[in-house]
Amino acid sequence: MIIRSATEKDVERLYLMLQQVQALHADGRPDIFKAGTNKYDRDAIRQILQNPKTPVFVADNGQMAVGYAFCAIKEQKESENLRPLKTYYLEDLCVDKDFRGAGLGTKLYNHVLAECKKEGCYHLTLNVWHLNESAVKFYEKLGMKPLKTTMETIVK
Numbered sequence: 843m844i845i846r847s848a849t850e851k852d853v854e855r856l857y858l859m860l861q862q863v864q865a866l867h868a869d870g871r872p873d874i875f876k877a878g879t880n881k882y883d884r885d886a887i888r889q890i891l892q893n894p895k896t897p898v899f900v901a902d903n904g905q906m907a908v909g910y911a912f913c914a915i916k917e918q919k920e921s922e923n924l925r926p927l928k929t930y931y932l933e934d935l936c937v938d939k940d941f942r943g944a945g946l947g948t949k950l951y952n953h954v955l956a957e958c959k960k961e962g963c964y965h966l967t968l969n970v971w972h973l974n975e976s977a978v979k980f981y982e983k984l985g986m987k988p989l990k991t992t993m994e995t996i997v998k
Contacts, residue, residue: 843901843903843904843908843944843946843949844901844902844904845899845900845902845949845953846899846900846902847898847899848891848898848899848900848907849891850888850891852891852898852900852906852907852910853884853887853891855906855907855908855938856887856900856907856910857882857883857884857887858938859909859936860880860881860887861880862938862939863881863934863936864879864880865877867973867974870971870973870974871973881934890912895914895915896914896915897913897915897957898910898911898912899911899913899950899953899954899957901937901941901946901949901950903941908937908940908941908946909935909936909937909938909941909946909950910936910950911932911934911935911950911951911953912932912933912935913930913931913932913933913954914930914933915928915929915930915931915961915963916928916929917929928961928963929963929964929965929966929967930954930957930958930961930963930965930966930967931966931968932951932954932966932967932968933968935947935950935951935954935968948984951981951984954966966986967989968981969992
C-alpha cells in the first residue's frame with residue numbers, strides 16, 4: 843500500500859468514495875444532506891487535482907485508490923486581532939468501506955501531517971460532523987483536539 847498524490851486516473855474511484863461519505867452524512871442528517879448526490883462531480887474533482895493549493899492524496903493498493911484525503915492550504919492574513927497563519931486543512935478523508943480496519947486512515951492522516959510540516963504550516967485542521975462518532979474518535983486517537991465548536995438550534 844502506498845500513499846501518493848491523486849491523478850486523473852483516480853477520478854472515478856474518488857467519485858465513488860465521495861458517494862460513500864455523502865451517504866453517511868445524508869443518513870445522519872437528512873435535514874442538511876441530500877441522499878443520492880455527491881459533493882463534487884467528476885469535472886470538479888479534475889479541477890481540484892489541478893490546483894496546487896488543494897492537494898489530494900490516495901491510498902493505492904497497487905490496483906486502485908482505496909482511500910483519499912482532500913486537502914487545502916489556507917493563509918490567514920494578519921489583522922488587528924489575528925496573527926498570520928498558514929493552515930493545512932484536511933477537507934475530507936475516507937477509506938473505501940471494503941478496505942476499512944487495516945490502518946489506511948491512519949496512514950493517510952500521517953501522510954497529510956507530514957505534508958503539512960513540509961509546507962511550513964502552523965497547524966493541521968479539519969471539521970468533523972458530530973453525527974460521525976467513529977470519525978471523532980479516530981481523530982482524537984490521532985491526537986487531534988477541538989479548536990472550536992459549531993453549535994445549532996433548529997428553529998424550523
